[in-house]
Structure formats: C-alpha cells, structure tokens
Amino acid sequence: MGCYNIHVKGLVQGVGFRPFVYRTARDLQLTGTVYNATDGVYISVSGTKQQAEELATRLLKEKPSVAEIEDIDIIENKEDAYLGLEGFYIVKSLSREQSVTRISPDIAICEDCIKDADRQPHRLHYPFINCTHCGPRFSIIQGLPYDRPNTTMSEFRMCEVCAKEYKHENDRRFHAQPVACNHCGPKYTLYDIAGNITATEYDNIISLLVKGLSKGNIIALKGIGGYSIICDALHKKAIVKLRKLKNRPRKPFIVMIGDDSILEKFVWVNKEEQSLLKSWRRPIVLLSEKKKLTTEINGTYSTLGVMLPYMLIHYDLLSKLPSRAIVVTSGNLYGEPIVKDNDKAFSDFIGKCDFILDHNRKIFNRSDDSVTHVIDGMPRIIRRARGYTPEPLENINETEGILATGAEQIGAFAIGKGKEIILSQYLGDQKRIANRDFRDEAFSHFQQLFKFSPRCIAADMHPDYASTQWAENMASQMNIPIIKIQHHHAHAVSVMVEYRLKNPVLSVCLDGTGYGDDGCVWGGEIMKCDRISYERLSHFSYLPLPGGDAAIREPWRMVVSMLHIPGEKGTCYPEKFVRRIGRDRIAFMENMIDHNVNCPLSSGAGRLFDAVSSLLGICDMNSYSSEAAISLEQVADANCNASYHIDNTESGFDFRWLIKRLCEDYEKGISEKMLASMFHNTLTKVLNINILRISQKENISTVVLSGGVFQNKILCDLLLKKIKNCNIKVYLPSSVPCNDAGIPVGQLAIASAVNNTNFNKLCTNYLLP
Structure with a gap:
C-alpha cells in the first residue's frame, strides 16, 4: 500500500470531471481526494501502484465526452504513505501560482x-x-x-x-x-417595444413570443454569450424589417431549424455536416441549399447557414412556432460587437425591436455564434467563438508571456501560457472604436483568467493597423520587446501550429491584403517558410488599386485595372459592363492608372475574384466584406469540369489573359454560371502547376494553404484533390480560421520560435530589439 498523487492536465474543469473521478475511484474502492486547481485536477489515493494506474487508465478511456486529457502524471508520495481517509471525497479547490488549466x-x-x-x-x-x-x-x-x-x-x-x-x-x-x-x-423578463415589462413567467413569455414571431415581430433575446435578434424565417416582411435594423441590405442571414424534417427539406446534409451540426459546440454550418426557404434570407445564394438549438428557450420557441425555423443574427448595431449587458441592449433596441427578452445572469465573456463548414470531410472554422473559445493549441516551443495582437478587419488576439497558444474569440473590425473597446475588455479578462502578463508582443508589419498600434503602445508603456511579423508568414505558421509541422513547408497564401516587405500589398503568394524565416518564391502579378481601399469596396475598379494597360487608348470592355458602370467613370479610373494617382500595387488574390465577379455582372459594389468574391463562388457550379486551355505563357501568375478570355466569352453570351465555373477550374489548374513546379525545384513535399480566399469551398475541394494526386502532403486549417482570425496564432508561434532560437547564429527575417 502507498499514497499516489495523480495530476491530470487538459480540459478537465467545467465538464463533470471531478464527479467522474469520484465515481470511478469509489468503483475501484480507493480512498482519497480529488480537487480542482488552477493548473488541472489533482487526485490523491491510497492503494497499490497497480490500482493508481488502473484509475488513470479508466480516466483516459471513460472520460466525459467533452473532457480532453493532455497528460496524466502519477507520482508516489512516500512522505504520506497513508491518507487516513475512509472514503473518497471532492475537496476544496486550490490556486497554484501562475499555472492555469484549460x-x-x-x-x-x-x-x-x-x-x-x-x-x-x-x-x-x-x-x-x-x-x-x-x-x-x-x-x-x-x-x-x-x-x-x-x-x-x-x-x-x-x-x-x-x-x-x-x-x-x-x-x-x-x-x-x-x-x-x-x-x-x-430568470427572464420580457419587455415590449417601449421598455415596459410585459411578462416574467416563462410559459407566458414563450406564448407571447410565439404569437409575436408569427405576426412578424422582431425580438432581441439574451442568450449565453450575448444578445441575438430573431424573427420568423418564413415571415418575409419581418426579414425585410430586420435588414433595415441591421443595415444589412444583402448579406445572408443564418437560420436556426428545430425540426429534422424541415432541415432535410431545405438543405443537403452529409454525415460530417450532420455530426458538426449536432455536436455539443452547436456552430453555424454552411450547407448546400436543396430548396429555398425565402429569397429574403439569402437572396440568390446556393448555400444556407444553419444552426440547431443550443438553449432550452430555442427548443421551446421552435417547437411551438408553425414554421419551426427562425432567423438568428448577432444582437448588435452595424459594425459593433455583440451586446452582452442589459443597459446597452435597452439603449440600442428599445423602439427598434418589438420585444426585448432579458435575463439576470451576467455575461462575463461575450462571444458570437461560431461559423463553420465542411471541406474534404473535415470541419473548417470561419468564425471562432462560442463553443470553441478558449480552447488552446499546443505549440512546440515555450509561449509563456507572449501576446500576439492579430490583424485588423477580422480582429482576434492570442496569449501564450506554457507551451499553449490561447486564441481569443472573434472581435470584429478593429478600425471601429467599439470593437477596440471589446478587445481591451476581452484582453483584460484573459489576463485575469489565465494569470497572463506580457513580456513580449508580436504584431503585424502593417504600420497603420489598429492592432499594430495597440502593440506599439503597450510595448512602449511596459518597456517590453515587440516583433513585427509579415502577414502571410503568420498565416502559414498558423497552419504549421495546428498540424504540429516542424520542417520547412511551401505556403500558398491567398487573401486580399497583407503588408509586404516591398511596401506593396501582398495577397497571392507561394513562400518557402519555417517558424522563423520565409522566402517569397512566386506571387500574383502586381496590379494597381485605383483609389486604394475604394477598389476593395467597388470591385468594378479592378476590371479596369485588369484590362487597361497604362498609356494605351481604346481598352475594350464588355458592353454590359460599360452600361452598368458608365464610360465617364471608367475613363476616370483609366486616367488614375495612367498617371499613377492613388494606385498602390497589389498582388492580392481577392482582387482577382473581385474583378471576375464584376466583369460577369455578379457584384459591382460590396455591401459587406468580400461580397463580390463570395457571390462569384455562389454562382459557380461545383460539378462543372470545363476550363480554359493553359499554354506555357499562361502558366504563371499574370491572369490578364484569363480576364480577357472571360471578357470575350461573356460578350458571346456564355452564361455567368459557366464562366464562373471555368474561372474556378482554370485558377485551380494554374495554382497546381505552380505548386508542383516549385515543390520539385525546392524539394519540399509539404504544402500549407492559408488566407481568407481558402474559405471558398469550390476552390479548396478542387485544389486539395489536385495536390494530393501529385503525392504532396497538403494541409488546410481546421480548428484555426484560414482568414485573418488565425493570424495571432502564427504571430505568437513565430515570436516563440525566435525567442527560443539563438538568432545570433542564424540568418532570420526577424530580430528582437
């Protein structure tokens, strides 16, 4: 007989782990204790070493479904060979210095x-x-x-x-x-449009809300991580009203469905999507549409964002609502963070929502609903929030004390603890003051929860990003080092972290905007990189952005940029394009390009998608981020195999030849659907040709895909299949977003690698001051 201390690390708090340990230990007739500590769960038992090991084995095999065990240490306590207890007990939790558990x-x-x-x-x-x-x-x-x-x-x-x-x-x-x-x-309290208490008894609240939803009412409902705004998914006028409230003219809404028969009627769901939908995380899942609920929800889109109920009130509303489906959107005003506090909800929603349903449990950490889809049989996160945050990622190097401040448009930060990287929830566009306030609040909470104090900061190289300025201000105030990370290197390394890749990889990064070493806008790169260095091997040809950021908001400008050669006259555009945009506006853009007035250069792949989308008359003006590129994917047919022939002069990354061919065929009357499909197929062929060529030249057979363009399911499905057929290992992010929300993971891992390397003996892109 002896005394054995067992330390269990991982996701073992808040998931019923101590009660599980208690019952298992009792079943094995062990005496002792179990308690929570800040760095995991501690178990002390009296018995033989074999009994202690059997307990550990059963903990691993029979753990609660949500629990995740990273490590179990068994140490014999020779100083206390007998605990002197007659049973097994859950005892008071302890705090252990700076260590924290998941x-x-x-x-x-x-x-x-x-x-x-x-x-x-x-x-x-x-x-x-x-x-x-x-x-x-x-x-x-x-x-x-x-x-x-x-x-x-x-x-x-x-x-x-x-x-x-x-x-x-x-x-x-x-x-x-x-x-x-x-x-x-x-408890819940229901308020009417004027802020008067309408009901406090739950069954009465449900009855009033169901009647209101059926009549077209809009309801602000306080949930787990913040407010959502809901309406009946089949009530067209309610959805139109909701669009006005949210200042959301075209962006699709998400639908929560409470009946399997409704789900099967309107969307296609494979087994991987079904598993994701019904998982305990309950994310939004983007699914292929079988039959349209109503065009007011998602317009001409061929996909529908769907989620299942995750609170009892969702089940109760949907079980009584005749449509069995509600539109669910974040409870906020345009561009602001999701509302979590009752006072803010009243100031924002009184007079705008027909009802406000409030409850009196405070939300400490706000978070939106997570958004996902399935590509190549695996879940891929687009927006990482409720159900995922704050799950950490394991890093190969020490991360303690490193803060990564992320990018700008899709805000997130990450902190380092031990060898873990803990990524924050989605924080919104950091250009907006309200979202920066949300960031400060979330960071303060992370510091408190994880006992985190920065000793080094990693930031984007872009000098004008709010996240970079946040990093610079904090580094100056705290007198700690700051390391500036190239945007696409961070993208690549975020994938390396997720899949624990240590050797150099080829990174294919396709996105819209990333500050480059040459001062230009990058966004279509193939790089060779590891965790501390990178080399840009190939990239999309530079194109002028007429008007700078205005070219991102107005994709039609990129059509002019792609077709017009500086100094030349008589550029040919499709007649339909000219009628939509107007010759004077086109001429004005040409003049800007000719004289290089406010025309920064960009290799961004997102701008290529924008140009094709506008050229084909799909989207000339973005009413939300990446609308043109997303709409182009929605029009394309994933089952179409047609593509353009590629000769040796067209196998590189100058796509003006492709735009010209699309332009010619569009003039001939070939459908937008066919041309959108041919664009995706041809682009994939070009990418694969270049990946294979560079892979052979560099003798690297591991490829990582990153950047927001890889949210395009058609592109990913095609490219993954082609690369795998060439016997190249390819990795697409799954638990980390491929968009800029994944940037902090890469930034932190790079800073960690630099900190853990004797960089005086190594030539690297980064040097700490």
Whole structure:
C-alpha cells in the first residue's frame, strides 16, 4: 500500500470531471481526494501502484465526452504513505501560482436536461437548466479554479433541493457549478417595444413570443454569450424589417431549424455536416441549399447557414412556432460587437425591436455564434467563438508571456501560457472604436483568467493597423520587446501550429491584403517558410488599386485595372459592363492608372475574384466584406469540369489573359454560371502547376494553404484533390480560421520560435530589439 498523487492536465474543469473521478475511484474502492486547481485536477489515493494506474487508465478511456486529457502524471508520495481517509471525497479547490488549466467553452444543452425540463417539478420548463455535461462555461467564468464563487452564478444561492443534487455523488448535477432551478436561479423578463415589462413567467413569455414571431415581430433575446435578434424565417416582411435594423441590405442571414424534417427539406446534409451540426459546440454550418426557404434570407445564394438549438428557450420557441425555423443574427448595431449587458441592449433596441427578452445572469465573456463548414470531410472554422473559445493549441516551443495582437478587419488576439497558444474569440473590425473597446475588455479578462502578463508582443508589419498600434503602445508603456511579423508568414505558421509541422513547408497564401516587405500589398503568394524565416518564391502579378481601399469596396475598379494597360487608348470592355458602370467613370479610373494617382500595387488574390465577379455582372459594389468574391463562388457550379486551355505563357501568375478570355466569352453570351465555373477550374489548374513546379525545384513535399480566399469551398475541394494526386502532403486549417482570425496564432508561434532560437547564429527575417 502507498499514497499516489495523480495530476491530470487538459480540459478537465467545467465538464463533470471531478464527479467522474469520484465515481470511478469509489468503483475501484480507493480512498482519497480529488480537487480542482488552477493548473488541472489533482487526485490523491491510497492503494497499490497497480490500482493508481488502473484509475488513470479508466480516466483516459471513460472520460466525459467533452473532457480532453493532455497528460496524466502519477507520482508516489512516500512522505504520506497513508491518507487516513475512509472514503473518497471532492475537496476544496486550490490556486497554484501562475499555472492555469484549460477552460471549457460553453456547451449546448444536453438531451437529459431537455427531458428533465418536462419531468422535474422544481425545473419544470426552467430555461436555464444545466448539468455537469452542459450549459454555460466560458461566458460565466471570472477566475480559476472553476468553482461557483468564481462565476457569475455566485449571485444565485442554491436552494436546498439544488444543493442536495450538487452534493449527491450519483446525481448528474453532482458538482455542476451553474446548477439552478425555478426557485433559486436566473430568470427572464420580457419587455415590449417601449421598455415596459410585459411578462416574467416563462410559459407566458414563450406564448407571447410565439404569437409575436408569427405576426412578424422582431425580438432581441439574451442568450449565453450575448444578445441575438430573431424573427420568423418564413415571415418575409419581418426579414425585410430586420435588414433595415441591421443595415444589412444583402448579406445572408443564418437560420436556426428545430425540426429534422424541415432541415432535410431545405438543405443537403452529409454525415460530417450532420455530426458538426449536432455536436455539443452547436456552430453555424454552411450547407448546400436543396430548396429555398425565402429569397429574403439569402437572396440568390446556393448555400444556407444553419444552426440547431443550443438553449432550452430555442427548443421551446421552435417547437411551438408553425414554421419551426427562425432567423438568428448577432444582437448588435452595424459594425459593433455583440451586446452582452442589459443597459446597452435597452439603449440600442428599445423602439427598434418589438420585444426585448432579458435575463439576470451576467455575461462575463461575450462571444458570437461560431461559423463553420465542411471541406474534404473535415470541419473548417470561419468564425471562432462560442463553443470553441478558449480552447488552446499546443505549440512546440515555450509561449509563456507572449501576446500576439492579430490583424485588423477580422480582429482576434492570442496569449501564450506554457507551451499553449490561447486564441481569443472573434472581435470584429478593429478600425471601429467599439470593437477596440471589446478587445481591451476581452484582453483584460484573459489576463485575469489565465494569470497572463506580457513580456513580449508580436504584431503585424502593417504600420497603420489598429492592432499594430495597440502593440506599439503597450510595448512602449511596459518597456517590453515587440516583433513585427509579415502577414502571410503568420498565416502559414498558423497552419504549421495546428498540424504540429516542424520542417520547412511551401505556403500558398491567398487573401486580399497583407503588408509586404516591398511596401506593396501582398495577397497571392507561394513562400518557402519555417517558424522563423520565409522566402517569397512566386506571387500574383502586381496590379494597381485605383483609389486604394475604394477598389476593395467597388470591385468594378479592378476590371479596369485588369484590362487597361497604362498609356494605351481604346481598352475594350464588355458592353454590359460599360452600361452598368458608365464610360465617364471608367475613363476616370483609366486616367488614375495612367498617371499613377492613388494606385498602390497589389498582388492580392481577392482582387482577382473581385474583378471576375464584376466583369460577369455578379457584384459591382460590396455591401459587406468580400461580397463580390463570395457571390462569384455562389454562382459557380461545383460539378462543372470545363476550363480554359493553359499554354506555357499562361502558366504563371499574370491572369490578364484569363480576364480577357472571360471578357470575350461573356460578350458571346456564355452564361455567368459557366464562366464562373471555368474561372474556378482554370485558377485551380494554374495554382497546381505552380505548386508542383516549385515543390520539385525546392524539394519540399509539404504544402500549407492559408488566407481568407481558402474559405471558398469550390476552390479548396478542387485544389486539395489536385495536390494530393501529385503525392504532396497538403494541409488546410481546421480548428484555426484560414482568414485573418488565425493570424495571432502564427504571430505568437513565430515570436516563440525566435525567442527560443539563438538568432545570433542564424540568418532570420526577424530580430528582437
């Protein structure tokens, strides 16, 4: 007999792990204790070494579904060979210096809790029902260890019935920190359009909301990570009204569907998409449309963003609403962060929403719904927030104390703890003051939760990014070093981190904007890189951006840029294009290009997609980010194999020949659908030719794909298949967004590698000051 201390690291708090350890230890007839600490779960048992190892084995094999075990250490405690206990106990949590454990993301309501809401007298129709397997986690946690006093549930004192469940070893709510019921937990209050209290009793609230939704009402509803705004998905006038409220003329809305038959009627769902939809994360999943719900939701798009209910109130509303489907969008005004506080909700939504449904549980960490899709049989994150944040990524080097401030348009930051990279939730466009305030709030919370203090900062090279200026100001105030990271190198390394790649790779980075070493705008590159250096091997030909950022907002300008040769007269454009844009406006752009007035150079792949989209009459003006490129993909037919022939002079990255051919065929009357498909197929062929050529030349057979353009499902499916057929290993991000939200991961990993390298002996792109 002896005493053994077992330290379990990973996602082991807020997921029912201690109760699971308790029951397993009791089953093995072990005596001892289990407790949470800031750096994991600690177990002490009396018994033989074989018994301790059997406990560890069962913890690994039988752990709760949401739990993730990274490491289990078993150490014999010879100083305390006998604990002197007669049973096994869960004891008070401890805080251990600066070490921290993983924090659970918010978890969708489980099936057992849905059933309990119909059968437990004290939780009958209780909307905030949860157990050790489900419910709010990241959104309510204020500090570690994960115990009720360290959450926003600390304001709610458990009643005797809940306390009994909390303490009973065989109850599903044994040590469930947010446990509550109708008698002791948070409650909803319904307000009308003028801010007057309309109802406080839950069943009455549901009845009023269902009637309101059916009549076309718009409702601001406080959820787990913030407010959402909802309306009936089949009520066209309500959706039009919602578009005006959100200043969202064309961008598609997301639909929450509460009935499998409705889901099967309107979208195609394969087994991987079904698994993602129904996972405990409950993200939005972009699916191929089978039949259109209504054009007011997604216009002419061939995909529909779908999510399933993740709170009891969603289930209750959808089960009673005749359409069984609601439009769900972030609860915010245009360009601002999702609203989490009641006062802000009232100031923003009173007089605009027909009802405001508020609850009195505070949201500490706000987060939007996550957005995903499936490519090549794997989930790919587009927006990383609820259900994913703050899951860390394992890095090969020490990361402690490194802060990465990210990019600009898709804001996010990352912090380093131990050898982990912890990526923040989606923060929105950092050009906006409100989103920078959100960033400061989130960073302050991360510092508090993870006991983080910066000792080094990694930032984008772009001098005008708000994220770079944030980094510079903080580095100056704290007198700590700052390292500037090239945008596309960070993109590439973010993929290397996810797949734990150590050797040099070829990086294909396709996006819209990234500050380049030559001062130009990059965005279509093939680079050779590792975690501390990069070499640009090939890139899309530079094109002028007439009007700078205006060319990004108005894609038609890129048609002029692609077709007009400086100094030449009589450039030919499709007649339809000329009629839409006007000869005077086209001539004005030509004059800007001829005289190089406000025409910065760009190799951005996004601008090529913009030009084709406008050329074909699909989108001339972006009403939201990347609308032209997304719309081009929506028009294309993924089943069309037609493409243009490519000769030796056209195999490089100057695509003006392709634009001219598209222009000629568009004039001949070939359909936009066919031409959009041929563009995707031809571009993929060109990319593959160059990847294969450079791979052979550099003797590198590992390729990573990154950048926002790789959110294009058609492009990815085609390119992945072609590259794999050439016996090249190819990696596309899955748990890290391929867009700029993944940039902080790469920035932090690069800074970590530089910090861990004797760079005085190594030629590298980066040197710390």
